[in-house]
Amino acid sequence: MRRLLLLLLLLLPVVLLNKGCGAFYLAGGMAQSFEYQKRIEVLARYEGLEHKTVAVVVDTDLGILHQYPTLPEMVSSGVGGLIAREVSGARVRTPANVREWQFSTPRWNAVPYSDMLKALQVERIVLIDIHTFRLTPPGNRWIWEGECTATVGIIEDDGHSPDEFMDAYHVTARFPTVNQLDRDSSTAQIIETGLLTEFMKQTAWMFYPHLAPKYPDRYKPEVDQTP
Numbered sequence: 001m002r003r004l005l006l007l008l009l010l011l012l013p014v015v016l017l018n019k020g021c022g023a024f025y026l027a028g029g030m031a032q033s034f035e036y037q038k039r040i041e042v043l044a045r046y047e048g049l050e051h052k053t054v055a056v057v058v059d060t061d062l063g064i065l066h067q068y069p070t071l072p073e074m075v076s077s078g079v080g081g082l083i084a085r086e087v088s089g090a091r092v093r094t095p096a097n098v099r100e101w102q103f104s105t106p107r108w109n110a111v112p113y114s115d116m117l118k119a120l121q122v123e124r125i126v127l128i129d130i131h132t133f134r135l136t137p138p139g140n141r142w143i144w145e146g147e148c149t150a151t152v153g154i155i156e157d158d159g160h161s162p163d164e165f166m167d168a169y170h171v172t173a174r175f176p177t178v179n180q181l182d183r184d185s186s187t188a189q190i191i192e193t194g195l196l197t198e199f200m201k202q203t204a205w206m207f208y209p210h211l212a213p214k215y216p217d218r219y220k221p222e223v224d225q226t227p
Contacts, residue, residue: 039211046154046167049207051089053122055098056080059109060130068133068192073099075128075200082204083126093122113155114162125155127165128203135191144181146195148173152203169206173199 056079058072065071076095084092101119102108108116116125132149136142149172153165160166175194176186205212 036215038214040214042205042210042212044208044210045169045206047207048154048156048166049083049087049090049124049126052124053091053093054080054083054124054126055093055120055122056083056095056126056128057098057102057116057120058128058130060133064130064133071130071133071196074196075130075203078196078200079126079128079204082200083207086204086208086210093120112163113165114157117155117157117162123157126207127153127155129153133195135188135195142183144176144183144186144191146175146191148195148199150199150203152206171199171203171206173202 056076058076060072073095076098080092080095083090098120105111105119111119113125113127117123128150129152130148130150132147134148135144135146137145149170151168152171153168156162156166173195175191175198
């Protein structure tokens with residue numbers, strides 16, 4: 001057995017030499033791709049949800065709501081679920097209760113934030129205002145290029161001004177990262193699910209330590225959909 005291993009080790013340089021530089025380029029490309037998929041630990045940007053009652057409230061314009069009527073509830077459920085699972089001591093109001101309050105409150109998005117806190121009976125509100133949710137680039141329905149953008153504001157009951165955001169962040173999620181992916185290569189359902197997953201993940205990540213791509217511009221979320 002030892003002789004066989006020794007023989008293989010001796011022959012390996014010869015095989016690589018006979019194959020030319022192609023083998024080295026292949027190995028280099030694989031190593032680079034692996035490097036681009038690496039993830040590093042990132043701390044929470046906002047830690048004020050720990051041991052607090054929380055409501056995740058989602059708003060969007062009528063155009064997006066007409067195309068994707070379940071989007072607010074799915075985002076609220078997904079982000080709220082990750083917060084409840086990952087943030088120590090956080091108690092999250094159910095999406096159904098939040099949506100019921102929204103439906104029963106005329107012009108709820110014009111209600112002062114302090115009144116929202118009282119109505120929902122929580123100490124923190126994560127208000128997600130979705131500006132963009134599209135699966136293809138503007139004017140080109142033949143290419144998949146999903147993008148979701150939003151402002152995420154934090155409302156605190158014990159902040160300096162409960163009627164203003166304590167903090168606000170901009171989130172941009174894209175799926176897939178493959179350039180010029182033609183329409184026949186995937187389906188609307190796959191792209192929508194991937195984009196939604198990526199957006200919910202990036203939004204929830206702001207509230208707890210997590211593993212994030214080392215190279216965000218090179219990372220392929222379609223390869224790794226781990227929350």
